[in-house]
Amino acid sequence: MLIDFNIKEKIKGFKKGSPSLRSGQSQYFDIGIAFWLINPEEKEYTPEYLGRKYFHPVRSRPAEGGATDTSGRPASNGVNKELYKYAIKKLKEYKLEKLFYEVETPLLSVLAEMEKTGIKLDLKFLKNLDKQLEDKLEILTKSIYKEAGGPFNINSPKQLGEILFQKLQVDLKGVKKTKGGKISTDVDTLMTIKDRHPVVKYVLEYRELFKLQSTYVKPLQALADKNGRVHTTYIQTGTTTGRLSSQNPNLQNIPAEGNLSKEVRKAFIAEKGYQLASFDYSQIELRILASLSGDPKMIEAFNNDLDIHKMTAANVFSAGGGSASGGNVMTLDKVTPEMRRLAKTLNFGVVYGMGANAFAKTSGLDFTKAKNFIEEYFSDFKNIKEWQEEVKSQARTSGYVTNLNGRRRWLLEATSMFRSEAAEAERAAINMPVQGLAADIIKIAMVKIADEIKKRKWEDSVRMLLTIHDELLFEIKEDIIKEAVSVIVKIMESAYELEVPVKITAKTGDNWGELEN
DNA sequence: TATGAGGGCGCC
DNA sequence: AAACGGCGCCCTCATA
Numbered sequence: 001m002l003i004d005f006n007i008k009e010k011i012k013g014f015k016k017g018s019p020s021l022r023s024g025q026s027q028y029f030d031i032g033i034a035f036w037l038i039n040p041e042e043k044e045y046t047p048e049y050l051g052r053k054y055f056h057p058v059r060s061r062p063a064e065g066g067a068t069d070t071s072g073r074p075a076s077n078g079v080n081k082e083l084y085k086y087a088i089k090k091l092k093e094y095k096l097e098k099l100f101y102e103v104e105t106p107l108l109s110v111l112a113e114m115e116k117t118g119i120k121l122d123l124k125f126l127k128n129l130d131k132q133l134e135d136k137l138e139i140l141t142k143s144i145y146k147e148a149g150g151p152f153n154i155n156s157p158k159q160l161g162e163i164l165f166q167k168l169q170v171d172l173k174g175v176k177k178t179k180g181g182k183i184s185t186d187v188d189t190l191m192t193i194k195d196r197h198p199v200v201k202y203v204l205e206y207r208e209l210f211k212l213q214s215t216y217v218k219p220l221q222a223l224a225d226k227n228g229r230v231h232t233t234y235i236q237t238g239t240t241t242g243r244l245s246s247q248n249p250n251l252q253n254i255p256a257e258g259n260l261s262k263e264v265r266k267a268f269i270a271e272k273g274y275q276l277a278s279f280d281y282s283q284i285e286l287r288i289l290a291s292l293s294g295d296p297k298m299i300e301a302f303n304n305d306l307d308i309h310k311m312t313a314a315n316v317f318s319a320g321g322g323s324a325s326g327g328n329v330m331t332l333d334k335v336t337p338e339m340r341r342l343a344k345t346l347n348f349g350v351v352y353g354m355g356a357n358a359f360a361k362t363s364g365l366d367f368t369k370a371k372n373f374i375e376e377y378f379s380d381f382k383n384i385k386e387w388q389e390e391v392k393s394q395a396r397t398s399g400y401v402t403n404l405n406g407r408r409r410w411l412l413e414a415t416s417m418f419r420s421e422a423a424e425a426e427r428a429a430i431n432m433p434v435q436g437l438a439a440d441i442i443k444i445a446m447v448k449i450a451d452e453i454k455k456r457k458w459e460d461s462v463r464m465l466l467t468i469h470d471e472l473l474f475e476i477k478e479d480i481i482k483e484a485v486s487v488i489v490k491i492m493e494s495a496y497e498l499e500v501p502v503k504i505t506a507k508t509g510d511n512w513g514e515l516e517n
Numbered sequence: 518t519a520t521g522a523g524g525g526c527g528c529c
Numbered sequence: 530a531a532a533c534g535g536c537g538c539c540c541t542c543a544t545a
Contacts, residue, residue, distance in 0.1 A: 155540055157524055178524065179531070186525060211526065214539055241535060243529085250537045253528035261527085285529090352534040362533080424532075431534040435529095439535095469529045469535085 003029040003084050005047055008236065011112040031080060033104050034087035036237035037096045039410055045237045051079035054086060095406040103405075103443050104236065110450045110464065111234045111244075118229035119251070119268055119465045119475070122511070126221050126267045133213040133260075140206040147199035154206055157185045163199075170196045209260065216255065216264045223249055234467070241432050242407050242439035243469060252468045254512075266513035274463075274475045275508050277485055278515050279492055281470040282503040283308055284438045285351050291499040292404070292433060293387035297380065302500035310335045313343035315380040316373060346377050350384065351434055353427030388430045395429035403436040438470060441502075445495035446472065449488055458484065473512070481508060 004010065007030040032045035043049060091097050145151045148168065152159045161183045164170045174192050178184045187204065194200045223230050230249060238245030246252040254268070255261030270276045286308055290298035301311040313335045318328060335343075345363050348354075360370035378385040395401050395414040402408045409432045413425040446467060453462050461477035462484050472492070476484045489504045496502070507515035 153541080156542080158541075176530075180523065182524085184524085207525085211539075215527065215537095219538085235536095238537090239535060243535065245536050247537060250528085253526090253537065255527060256529095349533060354533045357531080358533045420532080427532080427534065435535060438529095471529080 001027050001029055003031065003080065005030065005032045005045070005080075008108050008112050008115075008234075011109050012116055028105055028108055029084065029087075030105065030108060030236075031083050031087055033108075033236055034091055034100060035083070037100055037104065037407070038087065038090045038094060040237070040240045040242070040408075041410060047079050047083065050083055055079065055082050094408055096408070099405050099407060099440070103440060103447065106447045106450075107236065107443055110446050111236065113450070114464050114466070115231050115233060117463050117465060117475075118225065118231040119473070120227070120229050120271055121220060121224050122267050122269045123221060123224060123228050126217055129260075129263050129267065130213065130217045130221070133209050133217060137206065137209055137213065140202050140209070143202045144199055144206060147197070147202065154203065155210065158182070160185045160203065164193070164197070168197055168199065170200075208258070212255065212260060212264060219249055220264075220267065232466075239439075240409055240428075242403070242436040242443075244439070244443075244467060246466075251466050262513045264513075266511045268512035270475050270510060274477055275481055275510065276465075276512055276515065277474045277476050277481065277488070277506065277508045278512070279472045279474070279488055280505040280507075281438070281442065281492065282505050284441065284470050284502070285434050286347055287498055287500050287502060288434050288437050289351060289384065289387075292437075293381075293383040294499065295381050295383035295387075298384070299500055305501075305503075307332070307340075309340050309344040309347060312347055312377070312380075313339040316343055316346065316376050342373070346373060350377065351431060353388070353430050391430050391433060392426045395425060401429045401432050403433040403440065405437070405440050407432075407436045407440065409436070437496075441496040442467060442470060442472070442492075445492045448491045448495055452487060452491060456487075462488075476508075 002010070007028050011028075031047070031050075035042060035050055036045055042053075091100050141154065144154055148163050152163055154160060164185070165172055165175075165183055170193055172183070175189050176184045183189075187207065190200050190204050190207075194204070220230060225231065230251070232246045232251040233248055235245045235247060238247075244252075255264050268276070283302075286298070287302055289295075290302055297311070297315065298308075301308055310332050314330045314332055317335070317339050318330050342363055342365075345359065349359055349362070354374075356367055356371035356374055359365070359374060360367045363370060363373075365373070391401055392414070395411045399412045399414070400408050400410045409428070411425045411429050413421050414429060416422045416425065446464065449464065449472075453459060453464075458480070461480050463475040464472065465475055466473040472488075474484075474488065485506050485508065489506050492504045493502050505517065507517050509515040
C-alpha cells in the first residue's frame with residue numbers, strides 16, 4: 001500500500017495500464033486527506049505542517065535545510081509514520097473509515113484521470129472573443145475618461161471612488177461603506193447611483209467585460225496545452241464542508257449567466273466525434289434539507305414532483321399562516337412570478353442560515369417585511385426550524401457537527417462570547433450537513449460511474465471531465481451517447497437514497513454554452 | 518521584485 | 530453597517 005501525501009499527483013504520473021492502477025482501491029492511503037476528514041479546517045495538509053502541529057509542537061529550530069533531502073522534499077518518513085498511525089486511530093474513532101476508504105480514496109484515481117484528460121477549448125473562438133472584448137473595452141475606457149474629465153485607473157476602487165464622489169460630486173445617498181471604512185464602488189452601489197451620472201453605466205459595463213477578459217479569456221488561452229485542452233487541479237482538501245475545489249484554472253466558476261458571459265462557456269467544446277453532456281442534480285440541497293428535517297410539506301412536494309419554489313410561495317403567501325392548521329393554502333396557479341422569485345430566495349437563504357437583513361437586501365423588501373416572511377416560512381415548515389435548532393445545539397454542546405456519513409466540521413466558535421462569531425459558526429453549522437451530504441452524493445456517483453465505465457470498457461468513449469458541485473460534465477462519443485446518458489443518469493439518481501426522489505437534468509451539445517435536453 | 522491585504526466578482 | 534453557506538482569481542496598493 002502506498003502511504004503518502006499528494007497521492008493524486010503520483011497516480012497522474014503512472015503510465016496507463018501500470019499494475020498499481022489495476023489492483024483494487026485500498027492500495028492508497030493519502031495522509032493529507034485523512035487529516036482533512038479528521039479536521040477540515042487545518043491551514044495545510046502537508047507533512048511539515050501536520051508533523052509540527054501534532055507531534056513536534058515546539059521545535060526550537062524548525063528544520064532549516066538540513067531536514068530536506070536532495071529532491072528538496074522533507075525527509076519526513078518518520079513523521080509520516082507517526083501521522084499515519086494517528087490518522088488510522090482517529091478515522092476509526094470518528095467513524096470516518098467508510099467515507100475515507102470507499103469515497104475519498106477511490107476518488108483519487110477518478111480525479112487524477114479527469115485532470116489528465118482535461119477539457120477542450122475552441123482557441124480560435126477565444127481569440128476572437130478576446131479581440132471583441134479588447135475593442136469594447138477601448139471604447140468604454142474612452143467614454144469613461146471623457147465623462148470623468150480625464151484619465152484614471154478604472155480598476156482602482158480607490159480612484160474610482162474619488163472621481164465619482166469628489167470630482168463629479170455624485171450624490172452619496174444610499175451608498176455603503178466597505179469594511180475598511182471607504183466608500184464602496186461595488187456593483188450594488190453602482191446600480192443604485194446609475195441614474196446620478198452617465199459615467200456609471202459605462203463603468204458597470206467596463207467591470208463586467210474586464211472581468212471576463214482578465215479572469216477567463218486570457219488565462220484559459222494561456223493554460224491550454226498543445227491539443228487545446230485545459231487541465232484543472234482538484235483540491236480534495238480544499239473546503240470545510242466536503243466539496244472539492246478547482247484551481248489553476250478554476251473550472252468551477254466559469255460564467256453561466258449574461259450575454260457575453262455565455263460566450264466564455266461556448267469556448268468549451270467536445271472533440272470531433274464526441275459531444276459534451278452535463279448532468280445536474282436538481283434542487284439537491286433542498287431535497288437534502290427536506291430529507292434531513294423530515295418536513296412533511298417539503299417531502300410531499302418533492303414526492304409529487306412539484307415546483308418547489310412555487311409550493312413555498314403558496315405557503316408563505318397564504319395569509320395568517322393558516323396552512324399549518326389545515327387552513328387555506330393558495331393554489332399553485334395563483335402564485336405570481338414575483339412571489340415565486342421571493343420564495344426561491346427564501347429557500348436558498350434558509351439553507352445558508354440567512355437572516356432578515358440579508359433577505360431584505362437580496363429581495364429588495366424592507367426589513368420588516370423580510371423579517372415577517374422568514375417567520376412565516378418557519379411557521380409553515382416547522383420541521384426545518386426544529387432541525388436547524390438541533391444542529392446548532394449539537395455544535396454548541398460538542399464543538400462540531402457531522403453529516404449523515406460522519407463527515408465532520410469542528411465549530412468551537414459556536415460558544416464564542418462574541419455574538420457575531422457564534423452566529424457565524426451557527427450558520428456554518430446548519431449549512432454543513434446539507435452541503436456536505438450533497439458533496440458525498442456526487443462523489444459516490446463519480447466513483448460508481450468510473451467503475452461502470454471500466455466495466456463496460458468505455459474508457460475511450462466516455463470521459464468524465466468536470467465536477468461542479470452538483471453537476472458532472474462528460475465528453476461522450478456520439479455513437480453511444482444515448483446509452484451512456486441513461487446509464488449515467490441512473491447511477492447518479494441512485495447513488496444515495498434520500499427520503500425524497502433524486503432527480504437529474506441531463507443535457508447534451510457541441511459546446512458547454514449551448515446544451516439542450 | 519515579492520508578498521499580502523483589501524476590494525471586487527465569477528460559480529454552486 | 531455588516532452578515533447568506535462554500536470556493537479561487539483578478540487588480541491595486543502599501544510594505545518589505
